Amino acid sequence: MEPRLSRKRRYLAPFLLPLLLQPVAAATLEERCAGVQPIADIKFDGRTLQSTPDIQEPALRRADALLSARCYDLYQQVVDDYVAQHPDDDRVWFLYARMSWIFDQKSKAQVLMTRALAKRPDFTSIKVLQASLAIDENRLQDAQALLAQIEKEQPQDLGLFIEQLRIDALLLSDAATTRTLLAVLESPAFPGSARERAFASLRQVRNQSLDVLERAYRALLTFESAVCYECKARELAYFLINTRGKPEQAHAVLDPLLASEDYQYMWEGLRRLKVDAYLMQAAQPELDQVQRKGLVEQAGRVVGNDWAQVEERVARRPEMLGMLQEYIPRGSVAETVDEYGHTVLCNAVVASDVYAVRAALRRGANPNGQCESWTLVQYMFVVGWRGVEHEATARTDILRALLTAGAKPPQHLGDCREECQKYLVPVLREFPQGPRA
Numbered sequence: 174m175e176p177r178l179s180r181k182r183r184y185l186a187p188f189l190l191p192l193l194l195q196p197v198a199a200a201t202l203e204e205r206c207a208g209v210q211p212i213a214d215i216k217f218d219g220r221t222l223q224s225t226p227d228i229q230e231p232a233l234r235r236a237d238a239l240l241s242a243r244c245y246d247l248y249q250q251v252v253d254d255y256v257a258q259h260p261d262d263d264r265v266w267f268l269y270a271r272m273s274w275i276f277d278q279k280s281k282a283q284v285l286m287t288r289a290l291a292k293r294p295d296f297t298s299i300k301v302l303q304a305s306l307a308i309d310e311n312r313l314q315d316a317q318a319l320l321a322q323i324e325k326e327q328p329q330d331l332g333l334f335i336e337q338l339r340i341d342a343l344l345l346s347d348a349a350t351t352r353t354l355l356a357v358l359e360s361p362a363f364p365g366s367a368r369e370r371a372f373a374s375l376r377q378v379r380n381q382s383l384d385v386l387e388r389a390y391r392a393l394l395t396f397e398s399a400v401c402y403e404c405k406a407r408e409l410a411y412f413l414i415n416t417r418g419k420p421e422q423a424h425a426v427l428d429p430l431l432a433s434e435d436y437q438y439m440w441e442g443l444r445r446l447k448v449d450a451y452l453m454q455a456a457q458p459e460l461d462q463v464q465r466k467g468l469v470e471q472a473g474r475v476v477g478n479d480w481a482q483v484e485e486r487v488a489r490r491p492e493m494l495g496m497l498q499e500y501i502p503r504g505s506v507a508e509t510v511d512e513y514g515h516t517v518l519c520n521a522v523v524a525s526d527v528y529a530v531r532a533a534l535r536r537g538a539n540p541n542g543q544c545e546s547w548t549l550v551q552y553m554f555v556v557g558w559r560g561v562e563h564e565a566t567a568r569t570d571i572l573r574a575l576l577t578a579g580a581k582p583p584q585h586l587g588d589c590r591e592e593c594q595k596y597l598v599p600v601l602r603e604f605p606q607g608p609r610a
Contacts, residue, residue, distance in 0.1 A: 205397065206244030211235050215331065215362045218353075222331040224364075225298045228264055230255070236268050240275070241366035243399040248272075263289060267298050274306060282306070297323050301332035308339050316340060335370050342374035351378055351385060358392050365398030387417055403436045410446050420450035448472045448486045455500070456493045469500040480504055481517060485532035504536060519544035522552060522575075525567040530574055540580035550580045554597060555588040565596045572600045 211234035212224035225237055232255040239248035252268060259265075266289040273282035289299045300319050307316035317340060323333045338357070341350040357363050357371040375381060375389045390409040394402065406426050413423040427443050427450070430436045436443070454460075455468035469483070476482045480501050487497050510516055518538040521529035534540060544552040553572055576582070582601050583589075589598065 202244070206239065206242060206247045209235065209238050209242045209244055209247075212238050212241075212331070212364050217360065217362060218356075221329055222334055223327075223329050224331040225267070225301075226327050226330055227295070227297050228267065230259075230262075230264070233262075233264060233268065237271070238364070240268065240271055241364065241399070245272075263292055264296075267296070267302065270299070270302060274302075295326060297327040297330060298332070300326075301330060301336060304336050305332070305339075308336060308343075313340060313343065331367065335367055338371065339374050339377075342377045346379040346381075351375065351381070354378075355385070355389065355392075358389060359395075361396065365396055368396060369393070369398055369400065383417060387412065403430055403439055406430055407439065407443060407446070410443075410450075414446060414449050414453060418453070420453040423447075423450045444475050445482070445486065447475045448483055451475065452483075452486055452490070452493060452497060456490075456496055465497070466500045469497055473502075481532055481536050481538075484535065485521075485526075485529045488528040488532050515544065516542055518542060518549060519552075522549050522571060523556075525564060525571065527567050527570045527574070530571050534574055534578045540575045540578040548581070548583075550575055551583045554583050554586065554593055565592070569596050569600050572597055573603070576600070576604050 211231055215222040225234060228234055228237070232251055236248050236251045236255070239245075239251060248268075252265065255262075256265060266285050270282045270285040270289070273279075273285060286299050286303055289296055293299075300323050304316045304319040304323070307313070307319065316336065320333060320337055320340070323330055327333065335357075338350065338354060341347075342354065354371045354375045358368050358375065360368075363371075372389050372393055375385065390405075390412050393400075393405040394409065407430070410423040410426040413419045413426065423446065427447050430443055431440060431447070451468050451472035455465045455472070460468075472483050472486075473480055484498070484501050487493050487501065515523065516538070518530065518533040518540075519542065521533055522544055540549060542549055547555060550572065553568060553575075582604070586593075586598065
């Protein structure tokens, strides 16, 4: 199944909207979706695989392919036209169930699948969907039972083949499963959605080799799918830097994206990856001081010599901090505000990014500055928590960093409840100006 759409909290909206509203691809998406056709039969390893073999109507098969391609507007148009002409065809419930799950309407999807099977007990496409959802929820025994039924009814079902591979990746994690998944990923006979599922399963194989994973990331760039090319290239670059330790090769992936205005909406994130790549190169022990300094300077040039950004990236890798910090020029962090009225330090606090907070403070950011309508410290006490365990360490470290830098404690704690009282108030008491009660 495609990834479900998640709900974002209000206070992250300023960071997410530029990505969600990025101006790419309106025409490209239209053209891509217009070319989507029903998935053809696939010859693979001596067998013929068919997508949704119990749904033969071309319009419904195309609608299913449009869903896999995330062409939601055209999908809706095709389905509406079909239902207007065939109002009693309940096979459309399969598409409704898929669409409901994609948009995180889990209970609705389950109701639709149950009703569809009540009317058509042999509706194997629904059973494939149920098995897929069971795997998503880690109900592997339920999924295996469903797949065993489908094997008897529609052994040539493409969905059965893909979902069984997902099970094998999780339970067997053997070389044969890896070979088959790579063959699917690299075969142009399979639709992009199936190849992406193969990639995801390859990553779930236990103790998967880095050579296989790199080959898989690179294979993603060789075919068109619902995931944008630049998104897949960015993930490859991230893998090469942070997992593979090949920063030089990451530059080769990133440079064409940064050279094309088509990908301008991603430049900020891509530049951060370029900085990471240069810093990783600079941290190589065999380099001399001149080489190390030159690579750090190149990292600075990538972000217009905004050394606060460079220092933040260094701070994320404690093993690099002592080695590289001496090559970062001293200077102050910019106190200008962005289009949302946020300073660099405010953005770091909003994102609960302790590394960015420390970097900004080291470069002289004002710990008593404003963040929205509060001081930076007050902001931490009034904004809700996204997840207690995840947030607790970051928030306490950020509060401690602000107070150490001279931030004034909040004037009142009326909005401080539960997690705030448990985690933040004890930090206040560590400082002389904090509450004693």
